[in-house]
């Protein structure tokens with residue numbers, strides 16, 4: 001099956017491409033590095049020719065609302081319109097557990113992700129939305145976004161992170177199955193207080209920043225309730241443990 005992976009050179013997208021190819025699919029990575037611009041649509045129609053499935057694992061470099069919204073809205077409409085013209089019959093998008101809640105709690109990036117999901121769900125194209133919890137690889141960015149030079153003030157909330165590799169497996173399973181026409185959730189096996197998770201990451205990196213859990217702390221602009229980052233009970237849980245992953249990390 002020909003499957004175009006938008007953002008197929010990114011953290012999750014590249015792993016999705018590798019896994020699809022290993023399973024015998026014709027996976028095409030579509031990103032600026034491979035000559036495809038999702039925003040301007042340059043190279044996109046050619047990449048989509050003959051594709052049956054589109055996986056959107058692209059990301060915006062903007063975390064503000066206008067920048068992120070402009071990217072996700074334009075890229076998504078380009079993928080849906082040119083995908084339909086090319087005969088695509090399943091559009092899979094990777095998004096974030098709790099995107100709607102995070103969007104309504106003030107998270108500007110998440111408002112753009114929620115809009116991306118709405119466009120897909122209302123497009124008439126058969127679709128699946130994969131909601132993942134935070135990637136292990138993203139914990140440093142969480143610390144950085146909440147830090148000054150000496151202290152990381154992270155929100156007082158629970159989190160159940162997943163290895164990007166496992167999130168990629170979930171996306172592959174979804175993309176090679178029938179459209180779900182709904183959100184499916186995936187998460188890692190272990191729950192942490194966000195502050196404890198950031199502490200593990202920083203101590204691993206010999207980073208001297210102090211970590212303080214802060215009930216007033218924000219998560220990329222969103223005010224978090226204690227359970228806002230957690231998956232629902234029917235989420236599929238993957239296997240990799242954060243502490244094992246830290247041990248193996250070079």
Ligand SMILES: NC(=O)c1ccc[n+]([C@@H]2O[C@H](COP(=O)([O-])OP(=O)(O)OC[C@H]3O[C@@H](n4cnc5c(N)ncnc54)[C@H](OP(=O)(O)O)[C@@H]3O)[C@@H](O)[C@H]2O)c1
Nearest residue numbers: 007009010011012031032033037038058059095134135138
């Ligand atoms: N971080 C987390 O913990 C987390 C959790 C759940 C869900 N997610 C979602 O997972 C998705 C993927 O995240 P990620 O961290 O794997 O992304 P990433 O590593 O930042 O990769 C982003 C990809 O998008 C491509 N891209 C960006 N602008 C493009 C453009 N104009 N045209 C074509 N390609 C473009 C990049 O390639 P080029 O630079 O070559 O164009 C790259 O391949 C995101 O949508 C995110 O919301 C993330």
